[in-house]
Amino acid sequence: MSQDAFTQLVDAHYAPLYRFALSLARREADASDLVQQTFFVWAKKGHMLRDVARAKTWLFTTLYREFLRGNRRSQRLTSIEDLPADAQDTPAEVVDHVRRMDADKVIEKLQEIDEVFRTPLTLFYLEDLSYQETADALDVPVGTVMSRLSRGKAQLRAVLARGSAATTGQVVEFPHFKKKAGP
Amino acid sequence: MNNDEAKFILGAYRPGGHDSGDPVLAEALEKAQRDPALRVWLEREQAFDTAVSAKLRAVQPPSGLRDAILAGAKVSRSRPTWVRPLWVGLAAAIVLALTLWSLRPYTSADGGFFTDGLARFAALDVRGDHAGAVHANRAGVVGAWLQDPTNRLLAGIPADTARLQADRCRVVRFAGRDVFEICFKRDAVFHVYISPRRNSDSASDTAAPMFREHGTLASVSWGDARNIYVMVTDAGVDALRRIL
Numbered sequence: 001m002s003q004d005a006f007t008q009l010v011d012a013h014y015a016p017l018y019r020f021a022l023s024l025a026r027r028e029a030d031a032s033d034l035v036q037q038t039f040f041v042w043a044k045k046g047h048m049l050r051d052v053a054r055a056k057t058w059l060f061t062t063l064y065r066e067f068l069r070g071n072r073r074s075q076r077l078t079s080i081e082d083l084p085a086d087a088q089d090t091p092a093e094v095v096d097h098v099r100r101m102d103a104d105k106v107i108e109k110l111q112e113i114d115e116v117f118r119t120p121l122t123l124f125y126l127e128d129l130s131y132q133e134t135a136d137a138l139d140v141p142v143g144t145v146m147s148r149l150s151r152g153k154a155q156l157r158a159v160l161a162r163g164s165a166a167t168t169g170q171v172v173e174f175p176h177f178k179k180k181a182g183p
Numbered sequence: 184m185n186n187d188e189a190k191f192i193l194g195a196y197r198p199g200g201h202d203s204g205d206p207v208l209a210e211a212l213e214k215a216q217r218d219p220a221l222r223v224w225l226e227r228e229q230a231f232d233t234a235v236s237a238k239l240r241a242v243q244p245p246s247g248l249r250d251a252i253l254a255g256a257k258v259s260r261s262r263p264t265w266v267r268p269l270w271v272g273l274a275a276a277i278v279l280a281l282t283l284w285s286l287r288p289y290t291s292a293d294g295g296f297f298t299d300g301l302a303r304f305a306a307l308d309v310r311g312d313h314a315g316a317v318h319a320n321r322a323g324v325v326g327a328w329l330q331d332p333t334n335r336l337l338a339g340i341p342a343d344t345a346r347l348q349a350d351r352c353r354v355v356r357f358a359g360r361d362v363f364e365i366c367f368k369r370d371a372v373f374h375v376y377i378s379p380r381r382n383s384d385s386a387s388d389t390a391a392p393m394f395r396e397h398g399t400l401a402s403v404s405w406g407d408a409r410n411i412y413v414m415v416t417d418a419g420v421d422a423l424r425r426i427l
Contacts, residue, residue, distance in 0.1 A: 014244060014252060018248060023239075029303070035248060036252055036303065039255070040307060090230075102238075124232075150191055
């Protein structure tokens, strides 16, 4: 890949990659490290990618794997059956609350979501990858992506509703998911 | 398909309308058009998703990140031949593997934005390109001074810009600035990156020595009236302290 092509690749993707990294790593410096490392791996291995059209998915996948390598931890697993019946509904006041919030505050709220849900949810909101591409990037089935999006949104709504309720005096419960037995 | 199933599927429908042609989502979208309750739910869901998406996409990367990426890739591609013997290549492969393992948060530091970025860049550069390479004998007066075990670096490296232009082993670009690199050996191998100061550099960019850990590597940054320095080694923070 020529220097010009590489520069175009960086310009096209480094900002959304940074936003994704920030949601994962939570600190600006660590997010920057992750993005730099991702392009470093591309500089070393990107020529091995046969289909250049898949570069975007490759970059998100690589960044996520780099993050996992540095953050080995047990993931909380929950069951879709335990999703509260009303967890899929968005109160109108929560929508208004989000619109009034600063971007940094929304990121902070997003970072309160369990990582297993936060990762696909961030990719969803970045709008760069479809749910199928997200499934490829995270190496999970499509149904799992949809499930995690559903539960991630439920958590995000609850976190945001708490902030909204803080100004209105409402009490909002955080959705509880029953844990599956760990491996 | 009932409404709960449709909601589950439509949860993956991106707010920008990118997925309107997706056949899996199409059936659920059609159902939302026919079912008033589901349509209201989808409109509110889309309003919520659009609001969150707009906030997330409003976050801007740090101003120096793009330059750091491009500079890092450039030096990793075009290495001078004197830092590319076969064993260095093999070592680089091993170091790359270690890098993937070792990418974890380094010691939190507030050493100034430019200096922080330069320290990360230098660690990546050393990891990927020339770990172990020593070429101070090519670096004239400055290199000889650095190799002299009686000299302490905080006493002041004799490195004005003209001298660095003449003596440097290598010049790399970082954040739009020339950074002169010299590698030298005392009881361990050290890589010092020297950037002439600019008036725009913050006070913290030239503050007291700031140590950082980058996985298997350690760095220290400091500044004086002329330059900002970052030194990297795989011998640990104590080795850095001994020669400062």
